[in-house]
Amino acid sequence: DAGITQSPRHKVTETGTPVTLRCHQTENHRYMYWYRQDPGHGLRLIHYSYGVKDTDKGEVSDGYSVSRSKTEDFLLTLESATSSQTSVYFCAISVAGMGTEAFFGQGTRLTVV
Amino acid sequence: KQEVTQIPAALSVPEGENLVLNCSFTDSAIYNLQWFRQDPGKGLTSLLLIQSSQREQTSGRLNASLDKSSGRSTLYIAASQPGDSATYLCAVRRNYGGSQGNLIFGKGTKLSVKP
Numbered sequence: 001d002a003g004i005t006q007s008p009r010h011k012v013t014e015t016g017t018p019v020t021l022r023c024h025q026t027e028n029h030r031y032m033y034w035y036r037q038d039p040g041h042g043l044r045l046i047h048y049s050y051g052v053k054d055t056d057k058g059e060v061s062d063g064y065s066v067s068r069s070k071t072e073d074f075l076l077t078l079e080s081a082t083s084s085q086t087s088v089y090f091c092a093i094s095v096a097g098m099g100t101e102a103f104f105g106q107g108t109r110l111t112v113v
Numbered sequence: 114k115q116e117v118t119q120i121p122a123a124l125s126v127p128e129g130e131n132l133v134l135n136c137s138f139t140d141s142a143i144y145n146l147q148w149f150r151q152d153p154g155k156g157l158t159s160l161l162l163i164q165s166s167q168r169e170q171t172s173g174r175l176n177a178s179l180d181k182s183s184g185r186s187t188l189y190i191a192a193s194q195p196g197d198s199a200t201y202l203c204a205v206r207r208n209y210g211g212s213q214g215n216l217i218f219g220k221g222t223k224l225s226v227k228p
Contacts, residue, residue, distance in 0.1 A: 033215070042220040043157075043202070058215065090156060092216075100206060102147060102216055104157040 002103035003027050006091050012111045019078040021108050023091030025071075031094040032074040033058075034066065036087040037107075043090065049074055081112045115140045119203055119219035126193055127227050134188040134222045136203030141181050144208040148177050148188050151200045151221070160201075161188070165208065193226045200224070 003026035013019050023032060033048040035058075045058030047066040055066050063085060065077045078085055091105040116139045126132050136146070145164045149157040161170045161177040163186070169178040176189040190197060200221040207214030 040220075043204075043216075043218040045215050048215065092157075100145060101159060101162045102204070102206075103159060104149075106156040 004105040006105040006108050010109045019081050021076045023074045028071050029093040033092040034076045035090045083112050086112045115217045117219040119222050123223040125225040136186040138184045138205045142208050144206040146205050149202040195226050195228050198226050
């Protein structure tokens with residue numbers, strides 16, 4: 001699993017509440033990513049980070065923000081959760097020394113009611 | 114805009130059969146291509162990584178090929194087993210003049226291997 005831990009693994013929250021998902025890596029890789037996976041859409045990139053305090057938007061970034069204050073942690077925040085953000089969220093890293101191979105965490109299943 | 118298509122969306126085969134999963138992409142300017150396996154309710158497991166300069170990669174019963182000029186990759190599974198049942202995802206990494214372009218995923222092929 002390339003030392004990637006996502007927390008929480010499951011969460012149910014109410015519409016309008018803020019939610020923060022955490023991704024933790026143990027190997028100090030520079031690049032980290034947040035994806036969401038939905039039936040019919042596959043995996044889509046939300047945000048990514050290329051270093052501490054360096055982040056950029058992906059394909060579906062509206063309604064999400066991210067922060068990376070330490071190399072090992074990449075946080076995804078839903079400022080005000082909506083039902084359309086019910087999804088499975090995956091964190092990933094890229095390992096440059098292995099030809100830029102991507103490894104994924106186990107996912108967080110988020111339900112917004 | 115890069116688009117990745119996987120055909121078929123679902124496949125059911127008897128145990129022991131050799132099979133091929135297909136992946137096509139619209140923009141040949143890729144850095145690499147990666148095949149993943151995903152079991153229900155689980156994360157993605159990396160199976161094979163092919164660099165843009167390579168033609169194929171092998172791991173055990175799996176062989177992945179890449180034809181960048183035609184925008185195609187195949188994943189060949191030899192002597193399939195019920196334990197191979199999973200969804201297989203293909204993803205291409207964009208080449209933005211370096212190695213850290215983002216991954217673009219296909220929607221996957223759901224494979225069922227019947228005993």
